Amino acid sequence: MVQTMDNTMGFPILSVLIFLPLAGAALILLMNRANDKAIRVVSLSVSIATFIVSLSLFTGFDKTTHLMQFVERYEWIPSLNMSYYLGLDGISVLFVLLSTLVTILCVLISWESIRTKTKEFFISLLVMEGAMIGVFCSLDFMLFYIFWEAMLIPMYLLIGVWGGPNRVYAAVKFFLYTLVGSVLMLVGIIVLYFYAGRTFDILELMTKAYPYKMQLMLFWAFFAAFAVKVPMFPVHTWLPDAHTEAPTAGSVILAAVLIKMGAYGFLRFSMPLLPDASRAMTPVMLTLSVIAIIYGGIICLAQTDLKRLIAYSSVSHMGFVTLGIFALNTQGVEGGILQMLNHGVVTGALFLSVGVIYDRTHTRVIADYGGVASVMPIYASLFMVFTFASVGLPATNGFIGEFLILLGGFKANQWAGVLAASGIIIGAGYMLWLYQRVFFMETSPKVAGLQDMNMRELLTLLPMVVLVFWIGIYPNVFLSFMHPSVQHLLERVNGGSAPAVAANIATQILR
Amino acid sequence: MNSYALIPFLPLAAFVINILFGRRYLKENAHWVSILAVAASWVLAVSALVDVAGGNKINFDLYTWMLSGGFKVSVGFLIDQLTVVMLIVVTTCSTLIHIYSVGYMHGDSGYYRFFSYLSLFTFSMLMLVMANNFLQLYFGWEGVGLCSYFLIGYYFNKKSASDAGKKAFIVNRFGDFGFGIGIFVVFLTFGTVYYEPVFSQAAGLAGATYNFLGYDVHLMTLIALLLFCGSIGKSAQMPLHVWLPDAMEGPTPVSALIHAATMVTAGVFLVARCSPIFSLSDTALMVVALTGAITSLFAATIGLVQNDLKRIIAYSTVSQLGYMFLACGVGAYTAGIFHLYTHAFFKALLFLCAGSVMHAMGGELDIQKMGNLKKYMPVTYMTMLIASFSISGIPGLAGFFSKDEILWMAYAGESPVGKFVWAIGTVVAFLTAFYSFRLIFLTFHGKFRGTHEQEHHLHESPKSMTIPLMILCVGAVAAGWVGIPALIGENIGVHNYIAEFMKPVLGHPEGHGTHGEEMMVMLISIAVGLSGIGLAYFMYIVRPELPERLTQQFRAVHRVLFNKYYVDELYSFIIVRPAIWTAKNVLIGITDARIIEALVNGVPNAIGALSSGLRKVQTGIMQHYATIMATGILIFVAIMLMR
Amino acid sequence: MLQQLFFGYYAFIIIGLSLLVVTRKNPGHSVMWMLLLFFHIAGLYLFLNAEFIAAIQVIVYAGAILVLFLFVVLLLNLREEIALRQTVGSWPVAFFMCAILFVAVTAALGAYVQGPVGGYSIDVIQNETHAKALGKLLYTEYLFPFEIASLILLVAVVGAVVLAKRKLRS
């Protein structure tokens, strides 16, 4: 068995994190559906309790080691050598925190906007939280797969039941896209299981060497699952529909956590399990990333729908993430992980913000807005913060991530770095244009007389503002979580004998 | 921790206080916080000047900002001679303009907002000039861009204002794109982004080449030109100059502070700061010099025919910035910074006077509708006149010394294009004098051409506005006296103090020419300045009908100049519209809808078609199923028999 | 020779009766022909020394199952149906199918190779009597399937009652 660290002090913290929301969901299940208020209060307190528990990960995490921490392991199905195996390292720990935080905000933002089937809504939300945390904690491939699939169902319901007018189409599309991908991943998992001598233990699988041909095939099998989730360029079309139709909380979870799992999958599985294939496929991945950045950006320039624009901007931003990850150097990977976090914060916050105004106007058409800054100054300033974080202005979190990614990307492949950097010009273009059309210019009749944000909404957005500046001004707090893990990962990926890495124009020669 | 770290952070604190409490609590008192903070920064800046003049060089890190693998960067400050000069310029102008704004912005609904932005700007600008590494420079660089965006779009309900803000930001991003890549190359070459190790290693790599995007290029040229991209954007040089004239949508104090005195000169500062790198590449220097020269000529010609008071000054700014680059490009960084320093005074003064005029005219900006204002606004008139003399290079005033220094260094320096850019510079000096005085004559002399209400409303501005004018006016006159060239200085016993002061950072190349030649250059520049003023006097006072006739005569030329060479239209045609067209028609219409969606929907559609074919087999009649089953058995038996 | 003649008679009658069963329009007639058919099959069993099987063929099949059929036929008033078309789709297809399958199966018989014989020779069975021999096996070696068969019958009884019973509510 691979060495791990046990710093739980006997307290099964990860299991608590996974099952506390589920227990909350069960509690709500038993409650009277007429009592909306109690249901909200219970889900809020459960999510806050989960968050508080998760904070102990932040403080208790040992930043000096790449080993898995907070490990729990129990036999589950011994005949198949499947176990209930949980643990965190520097790559995953921050996402657990992000998930628990975002859930609180989702409960808060849905406080008044969800009026039908409140009970089921909050059950779905909490089940979702449990599954998300499970995905990030699993160290057993089957357990991972189960959580991975389990996430689909509540998300499908969130979109399909509480979504906009075209919700069923969007929900089915979302479901099918992700399902097709994950089925291929399942095949990959089973192949690995038999090849490595019947084990689902991810850490153990990582110690084995696999033949190059097999790695290549597995890489694409995993790619199908992860690229759809990210979403990378050719398989991104579910995202705009899902985001646009989902209720605010659904969009937020989708943007903040769900699509991170694709990139997380690349980091956790594709790269350490299939190092040779990952290295060989770098040019392809970089190309797809750059296409996503530019393509997603340009397409934003023609959007007329508020949420759709932000959704396409996600395609562009996630392009940065995959670019960083497949730069396969420290700056790129760390920037990529940080950018995943940033994107969760910023795009999540943007969707929350859109939810705030959508609750008032019930329109997503950009042309219906205008001059919001004069009627809702506080809201406008917060939205401004997120806009500039999304644009990647220094002192906001977006800058740190994008800069490290571009630096890493440029190091790995100059063309990729240069082309991706042009994405930040386009990014400024569409975000400022959006901001101008919504907040500036003459006050549109549809927004005249709107109330500025109330305390609840302010409290929903404030944590995100704090994170934007915290990561922007003092990113080392977050970067320091990753150093050993990323180092370890890169040693695994870049070490060992490799087949000739395809057309790497990256090598910069200094003569 | 060093107390100089407070220089930028005091304005930041003012920003935070204003933005958090301004709307509810401070309201009409918001300016106190900002003014006190920036004044305190000024005091600290002066003490830093004293410190640096005493031979100290201050360089310290505050905390580590980013750390990732081999990449480490801190928030840190470097205060040397160059920084100190910039500090003085920034804090002085900033303080005066803060005070001026108290009167100018009085009664505005966003009073607190205005002052908080000004403070934020001051903070960013100070971070920019005090940085000890490229990334913090970039931080300040983007920060001032952000404030510029806020302040240009200050009247955000006006579409033109918000458009202008957006345009400024995005155009700057084009420049920053190159700047950012420049930083990458610096890091990958030197392994660090701190100035000191980079500059000290640069000389050792003078001849190195670098494989950039598949081409082997001269390393230093590459870095210098990439960094210069940033300068082009920020300092509104060709071809990214389009945002600056539009930026005049902002309140006038903003134009004075950001778009004349400080932010736009950041590009010049960057070139001066990186002089160890630029000096190693003749190509880069030549590009800088030519860009500066061509921009200054180009902007000056546009300035000749504009009628918008602030736009004329804006084009004048672009032109003067070109001058500064011209100086840097011929290797005379000190002259460039010297001109930056004098320019800050007279150009801020020009803008503030323009603001004063606008204040009196009720927001009117068309100089064709003004005239004879000297009667009503003597202080504004006098100060603006002095500023115009200064920019026209009338001997004894600030502009004269710096401009003369630049022209002399261009003429006598080592640059291969020196003579050429000197010629352009001389022409531009003539044009500058002409359009500056065209503005003066049309605005303050002749007959009043506006409406009766405007005439009735005319008044001198309040004290809080005129006092900064007078202080700046002193600067516009006397700021140049620290840089009196040896030719004159020898006779009256003063040195070229600024050149000596800056020598440790920027070096001080000597002109290769005789005193005679130097005297000739000086006389020519005085002559063109005076003749420009004379021509303006002739055209707008003596023969006021002449301009109209000339316009008629050279209608095509006038139209091209009046429409700023159609550069905006060109960009709209080749960049903005194609991008949106592509997005709408190609990406959404074809790629996403027809190709990707078709592929994605194609699979389920194919399965659907197949299954609706297979559906027919399911007749629901039991016998049919049984028949198929029997067929199966038959086939099975047949197979068994075949074996 | 006599045996073969008897077999020929039975075979001929069985096939003829089978054809009659499947071709009659009126299910009542079919049931009647089938009754006769079952008696003939029971006779065939006697040739094969399976007296007990022959007996239950008559008792269970002819006596119980067929009577059940008869009841149902009588219960359901099928007068109208009898007048209508009797076949589904194209019967020649089914006919050819069956014919080919018959040829195939008989052809397969040619490949039949007799395996080793077991311990229950005719003499053994005659000594022990067929019912006793069968009973011994059923209650020892095949006890478990036997119990399951009884359960199946129980389920069938309950099921038939539940299914055929008219819903009380409606």
Add this chain to the structure above:
Amino acid sequence: MVPLHWYLTLSAAVFMIGMFGFLTRRNIIIMFMSLELMLNAVNISLVSFSHYLQDMRGHILVFFVITVAAAEAAIGLAIIITLFRNKQTAHVDEMNEMKG
């Protein structure tokens, strides 16, 4: 002595006739009887095998087949009655709820 082939051929013939009936008739009761016919055909072959191989297992199987046939007849006929009650027909092609 009658050879085993004869019995088996007879069995096959009866089976095919049963099958033919099952495949062609519309009346569900006759289809059911065809089914019984097929079962009987199988029984014939089982008994004859048993006889020629001197083994009792064929008989045992026949015994079970008859049991199951009885059960099947009971359930099947009950279903037919229910169907007829609901559909007022005994023709299978009119019961095509399974049509896709």
